[in-house]
Amino acid sequence: MHSKEQIGHDEYQNTADWLMSHTKHRPLVAIICGSGLGMLADTLKCQGSFDYSDIPGFPQSTVQGHAGRLVFGELKGKSCVCMQGRFHMYEGHSLLKTTFPIRVFKLMGVETLIVTNAAGSLADGLQPGDIMIIKDHINFLGLVGLNPLSGPNDDKFGPRFPAMSGCYDKGLRSLMMEIAKQMGVAGLVQEGVYAMVGGPNFETIAEAKLLHRLGVDAVGMMY
Numbered sequence: 001m002h003s004k005e006q007i008g009h010d011e012y013q014n015t016a017d018w019l020m021s022h023t024k025h026r027p028l029v030a031i032i033c034g035s036g037l038g039m040l041a042d043t044l045k046c047q048g049s050f051d052y053s054d055i056p057g058f059p060q061s062t063v064q065g066h067a068g069r070l071v072f073g074e075l076k077g078k079s080c081v082c083m084q085g086r087f088h089m090y091e092g093h094s095l096l097k098t099t100f101p102i103r104v105f106k107l108m109g110v111e112t113l114i115v116t117n118a119a120g121s122l123a124d125g126l127q128p129g130d131i132m133i134i135k136d137h138i139n140f141l142g143l144v145g146l147n148p149l150s151g152p153n154d155d156k157f158g159p160r161f162p163a164m165s166g167c168y169d170k171g172l173r174s175l176m177m178e179i180a181k182q183m184g185v186a187g188l189v190q191e192g193v194y195a196m197v198g199g200p201n202f203e204t205i206a207e208a209k210l211l212h213r214l215g216v217d218a219v220g221m222m223y
């Protein structure tokens with residue numbers, strides 16, 4: 001299946017310019033808050049926030065528990081931008097739209113992206129409420145050609161054929177493990193492989209067993 005939808009560089013740039021002219025923050029870190037993690041954005045200091053509906057070009061969040069706000073502020077002295085609510089394909093958004101904010105953040109100068117979500121555990125040692133650091137993924141939608149990078153490539157955002165072998169930064173993953181140890185919660189944190197499925201239904205028992213056999217530790221509906 002091929003989509004004819006395209007988003008030009010100017011559209012990302014217009015949104016980035018609008019945001020930069022409406023906030024004094026210049027974040028180097030962006031955090032996507034998944035289901036249940038929106039409260040992280042409420043802890044930012046010197047906050048400034050925008051409803052997605054007020055940001056030119058931004059898609060709208062339709063999922064319960066996703067406030068639909070972009071929050072700028074400081075976390076432990078570092079300037080951050082938090083998405084209080086992400087976009088999913090099952091809401092009817094194209095993959096290009098679900099990933100729209102990421103390119104906008106890039107144009108705003110963001111260098112580190114922290115992606116969080118609520119996912120279903122398949123690994124034996126992973127209990128509900130534990131945290132899994134993604135070390136690698138299986139993108140089932142991507143494997144069948146549903147990829148936001150399909151279509152004409154914009155070299156300003158990256159190469160036509162990006163390597164995926166090191167997409168989850170090893171240094172950041174070790175840092176997170178180290179901090180979990182310092183906080184005394186290392187027992188609740190482990191690394192694993194994440195699989196992305198389309199949703200919105202949860203997996204059948206047979207699908208969950210299949211994913212487990214394929215080496216998946218956690219499964220979710222976020223791209």
Ligand SMILES: O=P(O)(O)O[C@H]1O[C@H](CO)[C@@H](O)[C@H]1O
Pocket residue numbers: 033034035036063086088116117118119199220221222
């Ligand atoms: O909303 P995020 O954090 O992606 O997490 C998950 O939670 C919802 C299902 O419970 C789905 O949206 C799924 O992707």
